[in-house]
Amino acid sequence: MPLPETMFCAQQINIPPELPDLLKQFTKAAIRTQPRDVLQWSAAYFSTLSRGETLPVKDRVEVPAATQRTDTGLTPGLLRVLHKQLSAQVLVDAEELGEKWSSLCIPRAQLQSILELGHFGREVDWMKFLALGCSSLGGSISTALKHACDILTQDPEGGAARIPFQTFVFLYKYLTQVDGDIPEAQIEEALGALQAEAEKQAGMIQPRNFLSALCPPLS
Structure with a gap:
């Protein structure tokens, strides 16, 4: 004999008050x-949320960059x-x-x-x-460094994307080391020119400095 179907009324169903906002934030994060x-x-997402850690969520919907390889996620x-x-x-x-x-x-x-x-x-x-x-x-080393500035900067979105010059030097020298084909003299020439720019900006550097036609080539 089949069991009788359980009937519920609205008063019997308890919806946690935080559930609608939680689902709303989850949906926005997924989008x-x-x-x-x-x-x-x-x-x-929910595992990270339960631990109070930084969520795996982008700041905004992303349009792929023109230089991005199509075979990468x-x-x-x-x-x-x-x-x-x-x-x-x-x-x-x-x-x-x-x-x-x-x-x-x-x-x-x-x-x-x-x-x-x-x-x-x-x-x-x-x-x-x-x-x-x-x-x-x-893209080039310059493109990689621009991405790094965009990620590391404390400037607001759409700002100059400045980072400390010493951070830039570390990243640039590491990338040239991995590349292995850039002459040391070329590296030092580029860093010398950019250091002069950084000194004008309280020790900071921004993409427009090393992407400028006036800057010696980075690679």
Whole structure:
């Protein structure tokens, strides 16, 4: 004999008062982030939310850059999310990086490629990884450094995207080291010219300085 169908009235159903806002914020986050795998990303979203950690959410919907390779899932917006989640650590555990990477639904093959290029082991120097991540987006060293400025700057969106000159020097020298084909004299000439610009800007540098036709070529 079938069990009688349970009947509920509105007074019997208790809806947590925070549920509508939680679902609203989740929906907005999904729209901004546009994850490739909604279920995988959703699991990471609520797991991260329950731990009070930085959410795997982009600041805004992202339009792919013209220089971005079509065979990559990594974007400047996703790299910015990873930076927010991991930059508090100078050295990041490779397993934790892998988990954050997967939660954003980025192909693991690209992560492995960057890790191998940087010769990283169980601990990953975050700033070096960021530099290689920016480089993997495609384009020249100048383009990679512009991405880095956009991610690292404390300026408001649409501002000058300034970063400390010493941070720029670290990123630039690391990328030239990985490249291996840029003459030392060329590197020093570019840095000398940019240091003069940085001294005019309280030790800061911005993309328009090294993208200018007046700046010696970076690569």
